[in-house]
Amino acid sequence: MSATTAQNTDDLRSAEGNLLTADGVPLKTSLAVAKRQRRNTALLLVAPLFLFILITFFIPIISMLVRSVENHVVADVLIQTVPALESWDESTGELPDESVYSALAADFKKAFEDKTAGSVGRRLNYDQPGFSSLFRKTNRKARKLEPPFKEGFIKIHKDWGDVDMWRVLKRESGDYTMSYYLSAVDYSYTPDGEIVKNGEKQRIYLKLYGRTLWMSLLITVLCLILAYPISYLLSTLPVKTSNLLMILVLLPFWTSLLVRTSAWIALLQREGVINDVLVWIGFISDENRLAMIHNATGTIVTMTHVLLPFMVLPLYSVMKTIPPSYMRAARSLGATPFTAFVRVYMPNTIPGIGAGAILVFIISIGYYITPALVGGQSGTLISNFIAYHLSQSLNWGLAAALGAILLGVVLVLYILYDKIVGIDNMKMG
């Protein structure tokens, strides 16, 4: 390379006419190196947070997803019975032979020492009621069993002579199961392994998902109806006045959710402020106080209040950018105020409507605290059932499956939000 000769010329050029830097490296290469360095710096800066979110947030959620299909407990405790069952043909309708029962006796002996029989019983009980008591009873007596085991087991509990119980046990002895997801959408296995819809009375979750979606939609629409007029007012008033009025939107936004929920309890309850006022003005009689809390009304009113700022802020920021001259132009071209508003102004606010609506909808379908406090029976949402299975019924697999489905819905909405608004455009405050 003729770096020395190049330096003699005015513009640094190599023999081939490429631009060179002062140290004689072609400019292109030098630029690429600099760019790569900057790229690496950028990645290095993002890496700590990325790892942090991965470990503290993503892995927990993945562990939840795994739990919704994982099924180790049966094979882990019935360590001899499960392999012995493999040779049993469940379609013949005959009970397993003595070798399976003797394996079962050995497993129960071990399970008694490890105190693990109960966990298997509970697990299988989700698929077939009766397993829990079967395992409890057997656990107390199985240690003293002598061959022949088959008769012994059936004597302890007649269910050991029931082919259907064995079929369920065999089906649910694998490392993974679909039964949590089936329960989460109101389906279940018959003992023969067929998948059927649950009876009318056991269908809870699809109805609950339906209610969650319907109530979220209603709350979103209510928020939109309430947010639109005030956002328009805020965007058209002089800055001084609108900043002042904005406080009325931002103060609720910054106030603790628990504060707002307790305030609504004070307002809506039977002896609450609203009922008191209605009785006082004679609108209703003292005996007929309205039931506005611990039902769907309570959830809807409170959540609309809580989420309203999330609708106002994006709407306001979009309306702020619409030039007032558009409306004036429409008016001067002969449109009535109404036509001008509907045909010219409103289409311009659609990005704001989309952003606010998806935001409110996403937040409300996962809401837990407010429905738990003011929702009662008819106002609880899917999140409340997930919490119930986590902390009360302890059916963690079902909680995880319900959560996974909810997560799927939110993910779709999140992608939609990104397509419409762009995640980069998310703003706060």
Place this chain on the structure above:
Amino acid sequence: MAIPSHATTGERIWHYTYRIICGLIFFFLIAPIVVVIPLSFNSVPFFTFTPEMLSLDPAGYSTKWYEEFFSSRNWRGAVLNSFKLAFFSTIIATTLGTIAALGLSKAEMPAKTLIMGILISPMVVPIIIAAAGMFFFYSDVGLASTSVGVILAHAALGTPFVVITVTATLVGFDHSLTRAAATLGSSPTHTFFKIIVPLILPGVISGALFAFVTSFDEVVVVRFVGSYQQRTIPWAMFSGLREQISPTILAVATLLVILSILMLTTVELLRRRSDRIRGLA
């Protein structure tokens, strides 16, 4: 939006109707927050206005719920925990979030949308799902019922706010400033602290406030990851509202409203300062 002098009667009526509708909506927004303040001075243990209160009889009012709040060990523990957990999780969230935002706002950052999407997801994933996942995972790794576990969880929930606010401050950032500093012989560290930090500070502080509020106002994760030892103010309010309703909760609520007024003022002042520095105002 003053009413023009040539407006017809119909337009005038509509103008005032519209104002009244807006007034009612603003009333709906603010009234529930205002109403807790007088109710917290109730002299009887109910969430209602008594006839004595309405007739402004001093006997209808008392500060006993505040006294109960300040003398109760349960509440004092909750206040201490709330501040402790929020303080540490805010520090983690602000540090990691600010550094990441600096990286994200570089033009050379690859796969920006994807990474941003992942970093912001703690804000979007329903809290109950995050709580469920953390409930399982944190007990597997021995972090359940520990303050460290709750702090890490809250820090994760708070980072998206820091990333968003700091990235927003960096949008108008003039990169020639750092280059100018470099040509004048400033080291990258020196440039960072003398040039970048003062400019992005308003964004960092408001992000930190968001992260603080996220932790301070969070109930679900605390209840699943923590135990009574980690009880926070919202936790105590949540159990209080479920078990026995006492106006102490409204006294706490009033104090929290005052806190949120302080926070709102700070964020607004910072936002205006930031706009002014960046020449957007």
